[in-house]
Amino acid sequence: MHYYDLPTSGDAREPKLSLFLEPRSLVITAQEQYTEYAHGIDAVSEDRVARGDLELANAGMLGNGGSSGASSLLAEGVLSRETRYSLTCRDVARVMNVSIGTRK
Numbered sequence: 001m002h003y004y005d006l007p008t009s010g011d012a013r014e015p016k017l018s019l020f021l022e023p024r025s026l027v028i029t030a031q032e033q034y035t036e037y038a039h040g041i042d043a044v045s046e047d048r049v050a051r052g053d054l055e056l057a058n059a060g061m062l063g064n065g066g067s068s069g070a071s072s073l074l075a076e077g078v079l080s081r082e083t084r085y086s087l088t089c090r091d092v093a094r095v096m097n098v099s100i101g102t103r104k
Contacts (some may be wrong), residue, residue: 001038046080
């Protein structure tokens with residue numbers, strides 16, 4: 001999962017913060033992290049964490065629950081994705097449409 005600055009016209013999307021989401025993980029995005037940044041999960045078939053390309057904010061916490069995927073990602077830099085499910089709950093007055101950068 002990546003967090004980005006809110007888009008302005010023509011800006012490239014460079015992650016400001018990246019997290020590796022292990023199976024059965026829970027992420028709660030609140031306060032400034034929700035209101036000041038766009039967030040999302042890229043549609044890719046494998047996660048790549050090459051040295052210097054991307055730093056995971058939660059790298060020190062990975063694999064503590066016995067996740068072999070996290071260990072593989074950290075050791076080899078590549079992890080093939082499997083099917084995942086996501087549930088999103090929101091309690092907001094306005095929602096940002098990231099694709100066009102406007103508020104509804």
